[in-house]
Amino acid sequence: MDHRFVGIPELTDIPRVAVVIDVMRAFTVAAWAFSRGVERIVLASTESEALALKESHSGWLALKDGAPAAGFDAVNSPGLLRSRDFAGRTLVQKTTAGTVGALAVADAPLVLCASFVVAGPTARLLRTEDAGPVTFVVTGEGGRAEEDLACAEYIAQRMTGGDVEAAPYLHRARTSSAAADLAAGLRSGYHPDDAELCLEIDTFPFAMVARQEDSFTVLRPVAVPWTSGARVGRRSR
Numbered sequence: 181m182d183h184r185f186v187g188i189p190e191l192t193d194i195p196r197v198a199v200v201i202d203v204m205r206a207f208t209v210a211a212w213a214f215s216r217g218v219e220r221i222v223l224a225s226t227e228s229e230a231l232a233l234k235e236s237h238s239g240w241l242a243l244k245d246g247a248p249a250a251g252f253d254a255v256n257s258p259g260l261l262r263s264r265d266f267a268g269r270t271l272v273q274k275t276t277a278g279t280v281g282a283l284a285v286a287d288a289p290l291v292l293c294a295s296f297v298v299a300g301p302t303a304r305l306l307r308t309e310d311a312g313p314v315t316f317v318v319t320g321e322g323g324r325a326e327e328d329l330a331c332a333e334y335i336a337q338r339m340t341g342g343d344v345e346a347a348p349y350l351h352r353a354r355t356s357s358a359a360a361d362l363a364a365g366l367r368s369g370y371h372p373d374d375a376e377l378c379l380e381i382d383t384f385p386f387a388m389v390a391r392q393e394d395s396f397t398v399l400r401p402v403a404v405p406w407t408s409g410a411r412v413g414r415r416s417r
């Protein structure tokens with residue numbers, strides 16, 4: 181199938197179906213946040229917007245990448261999130277690459293955010309939706325991040341429905357510069373398990389769908405059973 185693999189700067193039109201990839205770490209973190217009880221993630225375009233949203237909505241929490249900072253409740257680290265209890269909470273997320281990529285395609289009729297931990301459900305949902313050609317947004321390094329490209333290509337292969345060996349794709353991600361930086365502790369807001377947590381396949385049974393709700397871009401988990409007939413539907417444009 182004629183999929184496109186593009187960086188954020190190459191996004192010149194509104195895709196019909198967009199899958200925004202950020203393995204390290206935004207959309208691994210988002211999946212972990214949902215697994216810890218977060219009900220929805222509101223994507224913010226700036227840190228000040230994230231803080232303003234938190235302040236104006238009782239009970240909302242804010243997460244950003246980089247070092248911990250005043251006003252923020254969490255950082256962009258799966259290792260640091262996995263023991264938190266976020267039951268029923270709304271989380272506002274702002275990161276350098278992942279959330280920027282998702283907001284860049286927010287007007288597309290179908291937008292999924294993905295990483296290896298939700299790769300299988302993401303591919304199954306795209307099959308169920310009969311999605312056709314997908315625009316994969318490779319968020320890292322202007323579209324050249326090897327971990328994101330490997331994950332995008334892995335999901336594209338799994339969309340075909342056949343068995344796909346994960347090892348070569350994971351190897352590319354494990355040997356990426358982002359993985360090396362994470363493993364070496366060069367990223368702020370970091371846990372030593374982060375790189376490995378980002379390199380797990382199908383940890384969670386849901387895909388993550390971004391939709392416009394009121395004036396926000398909101399990410400929610402959508403359960404995708406192995407034999408799903410459930411459709412999420414696309415917005416008409």
Ligand SMILES: O=C(O)[C@H](CS(=O)(=O)O)OP(=O)(O)O
Nearest residue numbers: 204205206245275276277278
């Ligand atoms: O937190 C991350 O891993 C990165 C930020 S940086 O590359 O470490 O500065 O953000 P993300 O949007 O998750 O790629």
Ligand SMILES: [Mg+2]
Nearest residue numbers: 204205277320
């Ligand atoms: Mg990244």
